[in-house]
Amino acid sequence: MFSTAGLHFDYSFFWNSLVHPSTAFLQGLETTVYLAVIAQALATIIGLFLALARRSRIAPVRAFVWFYTWIFRGTPLLIQLVIVYDGLAAAGIYSFNNISIGSFVIPSVVQAAIVTFTLNEAAYMGEIIRAALNAVDPGQFEAAMSTGMSPGQAMRLVVVPQAVRFVVPPLGNDFNAMMKNTSLASVIGVSEMFLVTQEINSSTFNTFEIYTVAAIYYLALTTVWGFIQSAIERRIDRRWGIARPRRSWSSWASSWGRRRVATVGAAAAPEDQAIPQGLGTLRERRGFPRL
Numbered sequence: 001m002f003s004t005a006g007l008h009f010d011y012s013f014f015w016n017s018l019v020h021p022s023t024a025f026l027q028g029l030e031t032t033v034y035l036a037v038i039a040q041a042l043a044t045i046i047g048l049f050l051a052l053a054r055r056s057r058i059a060p061v062r063a064f065v066w067f068y069t070w071i072f073r074g075t076p077l078l079i080q081l082v083i084v085y086d087g088l089a090a091a092g093i094y095s096f097n098n099i100s101i102g103s104f105v106i107p108s109v110v111q112a113a114i115v116t117f118t119l120n121e122a123a124y125m126g127e128i129i130r131a132a133l134n135a136v137d138p139g140q141f142e143a144a145m146s147t148g149m150s151p152g153q154a155m156r157l158v159v160v161p162q163a164v165r166f167v168v169p170p171l172g173n174d175f176n177a178m179m180k181n182t183s184l185a186s187v188i189g190v191s192e193m194f195l196v197t198q199e200i201n202s203s204t205f206n207t208f209e210i211y212t213v214a215a216i217y218y219l220a221l222t223t224v225w226g227f228i229q230s231a232i233e234r235r236i237d238r239r240w241g242i243a244r245p246r247r248s249w250s251s252w253a254s255s256w257g258r259r260r261v262a263t264v265g266a267a268a269a270p271e272d273q274a275i276p277q278g279l280g281t282l283r284e285r286r287g288f289p290r291l
Helices: 011-019 023-054 059-074 077-090 108-135 138-146 151-188 193-204 207-239 249-254 274-285
Strands: 002-004 007-009 099-101 104-106
Touching (some): 023 059, 023 108, 023 193, 059 108, 077 108, 077 151, 108 151, 138 151, 151 193, 151 207, 193 207
Antiparallel strands (some): 099 104
């Protein structure tokens, strides 16, 4: 144990917890990851439908989506978790029960956490996707319709593929936040990484050491995802023929700490380059003549 006047740090406990984490901690890490992945995937799908509904000509549909977005974006995620798991059961509306699929059991608290994270994130994804759809030149939709496509085909084959390029950066940032927000599920008893850390702290009283270990693991998760997100963005840019200069280590290090703001549509290529070219590529792949 490292100790000076007023400072006590159990280095051996810290190192062992970092390099050789307990089985419970690894299970908590696994729960953190699959909570974030499942919730983000479901939220993206629901968000797409919310974005399309927000563009509907039916006023009640638009009003419902607006109200849904207003509620879930305007209230704390922590309160939403408590209402979904405890509040609904207390009011006699719905009570989550364990679900058994063969030998695999999905705990009730995990179900409630996935539902809450999904509903909350869908409100944000709906706005992100709606902004991305609006960033695509309206002429693309009209050009697709003029070739005989139905509105659904024009949206699915022409507009949505172009909007993906605008969705990826903010989606990646939201998933980064989702992995950290899973720690809030500890309040309803989900044994994710933060709750396991609290339990280890309660039995060892090495507060600074174990929470530092947890912070390092969260940092590792978000860092790995940052590299994956950058690779996805580069792949999409190459597909659209957008050159992205490689950054050297020194240039990357010099920008460390500056938060990247992902504004939907801000990085869009000039109208006469990326979008018509993308439309032509999509149309040619499906046998349509190039516009």
